[in-house]
Amino acid sequence: MxxxxxxxxxxxxxxxxxxxxxxxxxxxxxxxxxxxxxxxxxxxxxxxxxxxxxxxxxxxxxxxxxxxxxxxxxxxxxxxxxxxxxxxxxxxxxxxxxxxxxxxxxxxxxxxxxxxxxxxxxxxxRRPRAMVSLAEQRATVASPDATGNATGTGTGTSTGTATGTGTGEPATGASGRSTYPREDGWVGYNGLFINEEMRLAEKDGIPLELTRSEFSLLVALVNSGRRVRSKTDLALLLRGESESPSTYVSESDKRAIEVHIVNLRRKLGDDLRDPRFIETVRGIGYRMAAAHDAS
CATH class of the missing domain: 3.40.50.2300 (Response regulator)
Structure with a gap:
């Protein structure tokens, strides 16, 4: 058929x-x-x-x-x-x-x-196909929401509060990390904001142009917070598989995750020695860096 x-x-x-x-x-x-x-x-x-x-x-x-x-x-x-x-x-x-x-x-x-x-x-x-183009991201982030509040400045001067709570500030979760209101579909971490459903990501108000694999990895890490995700786990995530006795992840698969993370860090402007976003847990995998004070 x-x-x-x-x-x-x-x-x-x-x-x-x-x-x-x-x-x-x-x-x-x-x-x-x-x-x-x-x-x-x-x-x-x-x-x-x-x-x-x-x-x-x-x-x-x-x-x-x-x-x-x-x-x-x-x-x-x-x-x-x-x-x-x-x-x-x-x-x-x-x-x-x-x-x-x-x-x-x-x-x-x-x-x-x-x-x-x-x-x-x-x-x-099984992974979403279409990634929104940079131009479409800018148009979406800069457009006003239903309450008349801008969902972003699109000027590059935003502090990352792309959606507001009514006061222009993002909500703050119990972990101390800044998050968009859940009903808006945005989740944030240290000035990085992602919308999984819309396949959008931005840092400090600037849209990020990520590949499908980079976006999927970023969503997984942000949703996991400080919980470590192993390279094996992340490789299976990209393959759309769950870990089981029959699954096999080669060293090349793990190395591919390392390459994706390197590219992701470069696009995020992250410092490996003092990470703001992605932290390496030597010999295991990756997790999000400790939450910064929102002030």
Whole structure:
């Protein structure tokens, strides 16, 4: 049965792969999953196909003639939020890290089992697809709410109180951290505010442009507060899985979490030596830094 979106349109998957055998295998898996596929054999054609068809899923080979998979991923990410799964023939850790840094949502080592590719795609689809663009975030944060209070200044001078309690100040939770009123869907921590339902994040009144994985990790950490989240736990979170005796998280998966956290810290402007937001618990994982005095 062919997969359709809510508007009744067929869902498209783009395959960017120069090996006919592998592209044929991927095509079989995606077709069985209900997608209509568009097959391309190089990065430039793949970029054009993504632009033309707006696919839900894009698979991308690392080693291709012309521009490689990393550059192809970066160019695709400049205009598309397609789920991007990168395929590599080498199990070098650097390939995985470069792929994630270029904007891939997941990666798979060749040769792979069709069942594993299907499972990875299903896990990605369980995560919200569309991330709100920076321009849309600014428009949303700057627009007035139903009470006439601005939900943000959009000028970069806000102190992070993007929604008010009636006095222009955020509510303060029992833990001492500043939080938006729960009915508004915003939760804050040390001047960082996120709205999970709207997929919005801002720091000190400035919208943040995060990848899906970065946003999911940030939500998990903020919701956990000072409770430590292990790298294994966070890796399973991104895969849409729960920990069980049958689950397996490789060292590459854990290293990928480290890369996401590094990128997240960079976007937050966080200081590793004196973190305002994300704190490393050596040998275990991560948690939010101690709450700062709201004054």
């Amino acid at each position: 062919t997969t359709m979106d809510m508007s009744g349109q067929f869902q498209i998957a783009v395959i960017i792969e120069d090996s006919p055998d592998i592209s044929g295998l991927i095509d079989t898996v995606l077709t069985a999953a209900g997608f209509r596929t568009v097959v391309t054999t190089n990065g430039l054609d793949g970029i054009n196909a993504v632009r033309e068809y707006s696919p839900v899923i894009t698979t991308l080979d690392v080693n291709m003639p012309g521009i490689d998979g990393f550059e192809t991923a970066r160019r695709i990410r400049s205009f598309s939020d397609t789920y991007l799964i990168m395929l590599t023939a080498r199990d070098d850790e650097i390939d995985t890290l470069q792929g994630l840094e270029a904007g891939a949502d997941d990666y798979l080592i060749k040769p792979f089992r069709p069942r594993e590719l299907r499972a990875r795609i299903a896990a990605m689809q």
